[in-house]
Amino acid sequence: xxxxxxxxxxxxxxxxxxxxxxxxxxxxxxxxxxxxxxxxxxxxxxxxxxxxxxxxxxxxxxxxxxxxxxxxxxxxxxxxxxxxxxxxxxxxxxxxxxxxxxxxxxxxxxxxxxxxxxxxxxxxxxxxxxxxxxxxxxxxxxxxxxxxxxxxxxxxxxxxxxxxxxxxxxxxxxxxxxxxxxxxxxxxxxxxxxxxxxxxxxxxxxxxxxxxxxxxxxxxxxxxxxxxxxxxxxxxxxxxxxxxxxxxxxxxxxxxxxxxxxxxxxxxxxxxxxxxxxxxxxxxxxxxxxxxxxxxxxxxxxxxxxxxxxxxxxxxxxxxxxxx
Numbered sequence: 527x528x529x530x531x532x533x534x535x536x537x538x539x540x541x542x543x544x545x546x547x548x549x550x551x552x553x554x555x556x557x558x559x560x561x562x563x564x565x566x567x568x569x570x571x572x573x574x575x576x577x578x579x580x581x582x583x584x585x586x587x588x589x590x591x592x593x594x595x596x597x598x599x600x601x602x603x604x605x606x607x608x609x610x611x612x613x614x615x616x617x618x619x620x621x622x623x624x625x626x627x628x629x630x631x632x633x634x635x636x637x638x639x640x641x642x643x644x645x646x647x648x649x650x651x652x653x654x655x656x657x658x659x660x661x662x663x664x665x666x667x668x669x670x671x672x673x674x675x676x677x678x679x680x681x682x683x684x685x686x687x688x689x690x691x692x693x694x695x696x697x698x699x700x701x702x703x704x705x706x707x708x709x710x711x712x713x714x715x716x717x718x719x720x721x722x723x724x725x726x727x728x729x730x731x732x733x734x735x736x737x738x739x740x741x742x743x744x745x746x747x748x749x750x751x752x753x754x755x756x757x758x759x760x761x762x763x764x765x766x767x768x769x770x771x772x773x774x775x776x777x778x779x780x781x782x783x784x785x786x787x788x789x790x791x792x793x794x795x796x797x798x799x800x801x802x803x804x805x806x807x808x809x810x811x812x813x814x815x816x817x818x819x820x821x822x823x824x825x826x827x828x829x830x831x832x833x834x835x836x837x838x839x840x841x842x843x844x845x846x847x848x849x850x
Contacts (some may be wrong), residue, residue, distance in 0.1 A: 528844065529642035530825050531583040535573035538825060539583075548646040554595040555606065555647055560640045561589035561665030561816075562832045562840045564694065564744065564767060566633070570829060576771050578635045585638035585645075587842070588631065591664035594652060595644070603659075604652035605667040607798050608632035608639070623795045624675070631792075641822065643844050653799055656806055662819055662841045663812040666695065670810065671797035673699040676765045676790040677707070680738040684708035689736035690729065691752045692743030692766055693720035695815055695839045700740055700765075701727045702810055712736060714751055715743070723814075723838060736760070744768045749775050758783040765790045815839045 529543045548554050566586045568575040588608035594600055611618050611626035618626050632647070633639025655664055673696050682688045688704050690697045693715035701724050704711045711729040715721045721731055737760050739752035744766030752762050753775055762785055764773070780787065804810040817837030820828040822844040831840045 527643035528822055529585050529638075530822060531585055532569055532573075532580065533583045534580070535571060538570070538829065540823065540825065543642070545644045546646040548596060551648055551650070552646045553597050553599065553649045553652060555592035555604070555645050555652070556595050557590055557592045557640050557643060557645060557844045558603070559591055559661035559665050559819075560587040560842045560844065561662075561669065561695075562587070562828060562842065563589055563669065563696075567832050568767060568769070569633075570833065572769070574771075575634070575767060582636060584633070584636070585641050586633045587640035588633040589665045589668040590632075590640035591655065591661050591667070592640070592645075592652070594649075597649065599649070599652070602652075603655050603657060603661075603664075605655050605664055605798060605802060606632075606640075606647060607651040607653065607671075607795075608668065609792060610637075610648055610651060611795075621795075624792050641825075641842060641844065643822070653802055655802055659805065661843065662816045665841055666699065666812045666815055666839060667798060667801045667805065668793070669696050670699050670703075670801035670804070670812070671793035672696055672765070672790075673703055674797045674800055675793040676700060676740055676742075676763050677703050678794075679788045679790055680740060680761060680763045682707060682709045682738050686710070686737040687712060687734065689713070689739040689752060689755050690724070691715075691739060691741050691748040691755075692745075693717075693724040694742065694835075696765060697740070697742035698723055698727065698815060698838065699810075700742065701729050705729075706804075706809060712755070714748070717835060720838070726814075738763065740765055742766050746774050749773060750779075753779045753783075753785065756783065756785060759785070761786045761788060763788045763790055816841050819843060
């Protein structure tokens with residue numbers, strides 16, 4: 527099989543490797559499509575994300591859909607939860623499995639991700655999807671789950687105004703969810719094409735006071751804008767991951783307003799099934815967010831698009847169905 531491994535910052539190499547052998551409780555997956563995201567960009571540029579540092583060649587990619595190759599479910603198309611919790615630590619026992627202290631996460635640390643032809647992963651984390659959902663759009667189900675978790679933390683009331691600061695794919699999915707929840711949405715982003723995409727979803731780029739602000743860019747500038755926009759007593763949800771694992775802001779702004787700051791980590795155990803349900807019921811549309819598709823063999827073009835923040839969602843298709 528083919529596998530794309532990160533050896534050092536900026537050093538990706540395509541390898542021929544043996545197919546993995548599923549462990550007990552795992553299935554063999556044939557990867558259909560993988561969405562590249564800001565986390566992959568951190569790994570590529572910094573060789574790290576947060577406090578996790580590259581220590582051995584790593585296969586990136588955690589937003590993916592696949593077809594099960596082994597066992598009774600062979601042939602089933604699935605969206606895959608990339609987080610595999612231990613089930614034994616205190617957060618897991620309390621139902622906070624996304625905060626697991628021993629979490630294995632695809633494409634992170636020493637756990638290989640999905641930018642390869644085949645991979646083995648726990649069967650319980652493979653969720654069925656409709657046959658008519660295109661694989662490139664299916665890669666957005668995991669980001670939609672992340673957006674759902676952030677939305678839950680924000681607790682936005684019907685008719686309230688919410689701000690989304692950062693209009694990459696997760697920010698745009700948040701706009702769609704907020705509109706579905708009956709909120710008015712204002713947005714900010716320095717990239718004109720992302721701002722235009724948010725406007726097309728019914729958001730306004732006009733500044734104004736908001737009840738809840740979502741910072742989805744991972745930059746101090748976006749956080750400062752969110753703090754400035756949110757009303758006294760409001761909530762700010764931090765979703766973005768900053769460069770260098772550091773975030774700073776003007777404390778007096780947050781203190782004088784008595785703001786509540788919440789940090790959102792990935793998604794909860796039920797968020798991916800919720801995301802699948804919203805899409806399959808037609809309540810959330812994923813079309814229009816995938817702006818580039820590439821074969822795995824054309825990975826330099828895909829990662830150039832990611833690095834340059836070109837377009838919206840860049841998708842790699844290890845099966846070779848993507849246009850050249």
